[in-house]
Amino acid sequence: MVSSNTSIVVDDVSKIFTMHYHRSLKQIMVAKVRGLPLSETFQALTDINFEVEQGESVGLMGLNGSGKSTLLTLINGVLKPDSGTVKTRGRVAGLIATGAGFHPQLSGRDNLFLNAAILGMSEAETHRKFDEIVDFADIGRFLDTPVSHYSSGMSARLGFSIAIHVDADIFLADEVLAVGDKPFKVKCMAKMQEIRQQGTTIFYVSHAAASVQHMCDRILVLEGGHLNYDSKLVDGGSVEGGIKFLHYDDEEPDAPGDKNGISALADSALGAEI
Amino acid sequence: MSGGAPTSREERREARASHPMAKETIEESRDGRKRNAAKRARKMARKKADSMPVVEALEAPQQTRVVEGELVTPAPAGGVVGLFKAPYLLRLLVRREIAKMYSASVLGLLWSYIQPGLRFGVYYLVFGVLLDVQRSLPNFAIHLFCGIVFTHFFSEVFNGGTRSIWENRTLVKKMAMPRETFPIAHVIVGYYHIFPQILLLFICCLLSGFRTDLTGVVALFLGTAIISVFGMAVALLFSAVNVYYRDFQNVTGTITQMLHFMVPMMYGWDRIAGFQPTHPVLVQLYLANPVCDSVILLQRFFWTGVNMADGDLGHNAELPPHMLERGGITLACCLVFLVLCQWAFSRLEHKFPERL
DSSP, X not given: OOOTTEEEEEEEEEEEEEEEOOOSHHHHHHHHHHTOOSEEEEXXXXXXXXXXXXXXXXEEEEOTTSSHXXXXXXXXXXXXXXXXXXXXXXXXXXXXXXXXXXXXXXXXXXXXXXXXXXXXXXXXXXXXXXXXXXXXXXXXXXGGSBGGGSOHHHHHHXXXXXXXXXXXXXXXXXXXXXXXXXXXXXXXXXXXXXXXXXXXXXXXXXXXXXXXXXXXXXXXXXXTTEEEEEXXXXXXXXXXXXXXXXXXXXXXXXXXXXXXXXXXXXXXXXXXXX | OOSSOOOSHHHHHHHHHHSTTHHHIIIIISTTOOTTHHHHHHHHHHHHTTTSOOOXXXXXXXXXXXXXXXOBOSSOOOOHHHHHHSHHHHHHHHHHHHHHHTXXXXXXXXXXXXXXXXXXXXXXXXXXXXXXXXXXXXXXXXXXXXHHHHHHHHHHHHHHHHHHHHHTHHHHHHSOOOTTHHHHHHHHHHHHHHHHHHHHHHHHHHHTOOOOOHHHXXXXXXXXXXXXXXXXXXXXXXXXXXXXXXXXXXXXHHHHHHHTTSSTTSSOHHHHHTTXXXXXXHHHHHHHOHHHXXXXXXXXXXXXXXXXXXXXXXGGGOOOTTHHHHHHHHHHHHHHHHHHHHHHHHHHGGGHHHHO
16 A cells, blocks of 8 residues: 555554643642642544655645644654654655744854754755855844844744755645745745655645645645545545635635624524535 | 524524534534634634745646655654764764853853862862871872862763753754754763863873873773763763753752762772771762762772882772772673663653653
8 A cells, every 4th residue: 555655654643742730849739639630631633644645745734723733743753643653755854833943042054054964964965055055044144143143034044944955855844934024935935846846745834725725736634633634535625625625615704894703694504514 | 593683792602502503513523623613714714815925836847756765754763872873963963062051151161171170179178188188198189180080071961961951942842853962962072071181180190100000991991981871871861851850950960069079089998998897888889889980990090000100108099999890890780771771761752842
C-alpha cells in the first residue's frame, strides 16, 4: 500500500496534552484538600489517518484550536504522537507553530547558522546560501543584532527565509507567515509556488481560502482534532469542496448589516441541512 | 420553525437547541465539530480572506522529485553517540553558549578564570595560611589547584547542563533536533574552561620540579574520563528533570558548593584516612564520590609528581591506596550511570515541548 513515492504517512495518530494546573507543593496540597483535579487531559488529535505523495501540495484548514499546529508539529518531529505513527521521507523543513525557533540572545547571523544546522544544512551549504537567505529575509543591517530586538515580522521573515532555502523534500508552512507585510507574503507565496513546481511536498496551513485554493491540490479539514474532510478520499472531493465543507457553505447567511451574526432563519436552514 | 419568528437572542438560542436535529446531529454526525463551528468558520473566512495573498501556480509542469531513503519517523534520532558522529551542530551550539555567557561583559572570558582564581586565593589563605594546613601538607598550592580545576569543571557542567534545556526552550519547542545537544554542549564548554587551567597547573608543576611515572599518566587520563562521563550523565539527567520541576536549578548551586568540601583539596587525605578505623563505612562513602576519585587521580599525576621530585615527604604526601583499581571501577559505574541517564532522558524528552 505504501509506495516508494509516499512522502508522509500519518497512521492512526492521536495526541493528548496533559495540562498541569498546580505545580508547587503548596498548590498541590490546597488542590488535594479542595478536591480539585491536579491535571487535566486534552485530546488535541484523534485517530488521524492520511498519506501524502511526494510533490503533493496539501492545504490544512480548520478553526483555531482544531489541531492544525499540533499536526504540523508532529510531522515536523518536535512532538511524538501518543498513539499511532508518523513517518516522513527525506528532509523536512518549515516554520511551525507560530514564530521561528530562535535563540533571543543570539544575533540574527548566529541564529541563521544554528537554524540552518538544525534543519540539516552543512556548514558549506549554509555559507553558499548565506547571501541568498539574507537578501530574501531583507533584514539588512539588523543581521548582527540580537533577535530579541527584532520585530515579529523580521524574525518571521528570517525564519521563513532559512527554511525555504533548505533544500527540503517536505516543506511545512504555518500561519506564522501572517505576521509579515504584504509584499513579503507575496514573495513567500511565489517562492513556495517555485518549490512546489520543483516537486517538493508542501503542507500549507492558512485561513485564507483563496490562497489555499491556488497553492494546494488537496485539502484536509480538521475539526476539533478530527480529520473530517480529505479531498482525496471524498467522492468528487476538491479544494473548493473542502472549503465549502469547512464553512457549511449554505447560502451566505450573514447579511452585511446583521450585527447579531447568524439569523434565526439561517439557523433552521443550518439544522435542516446537516 | 413554526409559531412565528423568535425575536430575542435567547429565544433564538432556545429554538435552536430544541430543534429536533440541532444538537445530536451536529455534535455526533461529524466528530469534533462544535455547534457554532459554521458560524466561526464563516467569520474567520471573512476576516482572514486577505490574510495571505493569492499567487498563481507556475506555468511549467511540475517536476518529479525522487527522494532517496526510507520512510522514517521525523523525530530526531537522539542519543549522545549520534551527537558526536555529526559534531557540526554541537560545535555551533558550544560556540553560541560561550558567546552568550560573556555577551555584554567587559572582562568577557576572563571571568571563567577570575572566579576559580578568587576561590583558590580564598581557600589558600583561609586553609593554607590561617589554619596552617600547608605546614603538614607539602606543596599545598598544587594540591588545592588540582581540586579547584575538577570541581570547577563539574560545577560548570552541572549548573549549566541542568538549566540548558530550559534556557533553550524556544528552540526545543519549535525545532526538531537531538535535545541531548544542549546538556552535552555544556560539557564541552566545561572542557573549554578548564583546559587553560590544566595548562597553567602543568606549567606551575614544571617550574617547581616535576617527575612522573606510568601510574601517574594513567591516573590523569582515568581521572579525566571519570569526571567527563559523570558530568555528562548528571547534566543529561538533571536537564531533563529540570523541565518538569524547575526546583532543580536552584539546588545545583548548593550541591556544587558542598562538593568543594567533599573532595580532599583544602585538607589532605591523611585527615580522612584517620577515620578509617572508627568509621570505615563513611570513608568508603567518601571515596565512592566520582568527583572525589577524579580529584585524587588528578592529584596523583600533578601533586605526587611534584612530591616525587622533592624526594620522600613521609606519609602526609600519600593518597588513598589502590586508586587505579578504584578509579577503574568508578569509571565503569559512571558509564553504566550514563547509559541509565540517557535512557531516562529519552523517556522524558517526549513531553518537553508541552512542559516548557
